[in-house]
Amino acid sequence: KIDKSYDFTQLKTNRVNLVITFVMLLIGFNYLYLTTVKHAFYRDLATKQHQSIISVVPERGYIFDRHDKPIAFSQNSYSAFVTPKNIKNKQQLIEFLNNFYPKSVEQLQKNPKKHFMYIKRHLTDAELNKIKKQQIEDLHLVEEPKRFYPYKSLTPIIGLTDVDNLGLTGLEYFYNQELIGDHKNYILEKDGHTNSFFKKEITNNAKSPDQLKLTIDANIQELVFAELKEKIEEWQAKEGAVVIMDPDNGEIICMSSFPAHDPNSEETIDLEGTKNRCLTQPYEPGSVIKTF
Secondary structure (H helix, E strand, C coil): CCCCHHHHHHHHHHHHHHHHHHHHHHHHHHHHHHHCCCHHHHHHHHHHHHEEEEEECCCCCCEECCCCCEEEEEEEEEEEEECHHHCCCHHHHHHHHHHHCHHHHHHHHHCCCCCCEEEECCCCHHHHHHHHHHCCCCCEEEEEEEEECCCHHHHHHHCCECCCCCECCHHHHHCHHHHHCCCEEEEEEECCCCCEEEEEEECCCCCCCCCEECCCCHHHHHHHHHHHHHHHHHCCCCCEEEEEECCCCCCEEEEEEECCCCCCCCCCCCHHHHCCHHHHCCCCCHHHHHHC
16 A cells, blocks of 8 residues: 555645745735836826825016116015815815805815816905914915016006906017016925925926116106106096106116006906006107207
């Protein structure tokens, strides 16, 4: 009689070893596939799950008069935003928005899965204090630049920018690419519980904006504008314009136009007030032609 118990045990051991080896090879190949072929895909997927990037326009380049006096520059401003996908106290947020920013409620309800949504850009001091006082946990603040113009009389020349700090009219529009520089990207990160928080980290090397210097004298511009306004009101005229030029080199010292829009106003832009009437309006030359 032949005892085969040893051969049978060895056979079972070999089969188990073969299965273990196959499983280990399968795991190894799968690991190799995920870390090489699919590496970029899963890296990007993981990044999207815990990071969102918002693009912010950098501080716009200064505009100076002939004496290097700033006549257009950027100031720090705050904007309010929410992260709809990660709202913790929806009732508190909706109640606040219904009272102060009702238009944003509809937008929020239409986009419940968004990672980022503005509620109000460039808050006034009163709005900023109100938000800070209410302490709404799902309403966040981000700092961004806002254009400021100290001389109303220069609006028809310099022009205006929109809410994104991009030129709309005048020199702001004509030299927009030179003044704007590159956008700055900031990271909005989430922890393991998908709680969002803002991290002020620049992710790109933004090009610095250029500066612009004019031949305009801001002091003379203001004086002429005041006199022009007084005479228009005295004679009940609709509009007027004045140009002062240096006869030696042709430099424009003053180019005043009335009426002029208040560039720092929160109200709707008055298009008539943005016109540079020295250039846009036709008129009879009269004695002006005698100069030539």
